[in-house]
Amino acid sequence: MKKITYIFSIFVLTVVLCAFNENKYWGFYGHKKINRMAVFTLPPEMMYFFKTNIEFLTDHGPDPDKRKYIDPHEAVKHYIDIDNWGMYPFPDLPRKWTGVMTKYVEIYVANHGDKALLFGPSVNEIRNDTLYGNNVNCIYSKYKDFIKQKVALNILKTDLDFELDSFALWLDMDLEIFEGQKIHIEEHFSQEGIVPYHLYQYYFALVHAFEERNPKKILRRANDIGHYVADASVPLHTTKNYNGQLTGQIGIHAFWENRIPELLGDSEFDYFVGKAEYVENVRDFFWSIVLKSHSLKDKVLEAEKKVSSYIPDNEKYEFIERNGIITRVQSEKYTRAFNKEMNGMVEMRLRDAIKALGDTWYTAWIDAGQPELKNISNIQWSKNEQEEMKKLNNAENNGNLMGRDHWD
Ligand SMILES: [Zn+2]
Ligand SMILES: [Zn+2]
Structure with missing residues (x-):
């Protein structure tokens, strides 16, 4: 009887747990803490805002x-x-978005649903200055130019189609042209994730917001880039x-x-990271964050494996109340052991993220010409804007997550 009750309560709790989203990300805790603590790295000219x-x-x-619930x-x-693209430190993976698209985009000639590959990672070969595809070839620099001007910035949101003759003209190719054919372009790179490329692109959105001295844009973009840095x-x-x-x-x-x-952040971690510093090469900076993270992932996996092997299964989980809801989480013993086995890595990465975010905000402000911010510090959100924020807040309760979830 006792066992049945136990199993039943596990079942109920699991159902409750599944309905409960509040602690799913760098935890709400981590993202909030990183954005907040980065403020204290800033110089006085930025600090007031x-x-x-x-x-x-x-x-x-x-x-x-x-936003994953409303934007696919x-x-x-x-x-x-990143481990889809070679071995650390991934020398063959282009660090620039246009480079990565030049390498991974697929170009088809399409005719009412049928399509034949012309260029793509599975067929491309570069010899001298020529790019050889599937029974076609063109000058490689012209191909790169085409990707840069016509494809790279637009392809993320949608597949692209081009007229055959305008494509042939761009690439200076002789293509046999049949009635009804089009050039169809796809990419399958971004589904493996694009955080370093996105960070670099989004950085300029923040710089522009500073240049415009638009307080709402500054705040929103500073906020969002904090999330991606984290x-x-x-x-x-x-x-x-x-x-x-x-x-x-x-x-x-x-x-x-x-x-x-959540368990140790407030009581045991130290978030004082010093002053924000100017970053000379922003792209390398974002890449170095990602590469450092990746260099740590084996240690994360090994540490958990080791700890998991000596903590008995019945001591691994416990139930805690969070915002009035009972939630099943790793026990304090298991959590402390995992943290210890990693030698303070989580605290280190929280601190690194705070410092990196301070550096990012500061560098964007410098690159924008150090605009005066004090006079634009008081922000009033319109009724519509407040409604929008409310909607976003409720999005996860009303919709399905589009794209990858990290914990299932
Ligand atoms: Zn995550
Ligand atoms: Zn996230």
């Missing part, structure tokens, strides 16, 4: 995760399965084994990024 709006930056830190193109911005700092956001699903360690994602910071 950011401090005035520190509650916004704290509350909205998790917003980009909520959001999820890929939060991670990169995600890039998580080792398991840089691997195809993102939730331990390939090594029998399902649940490790939230264990690392939610449970440890």
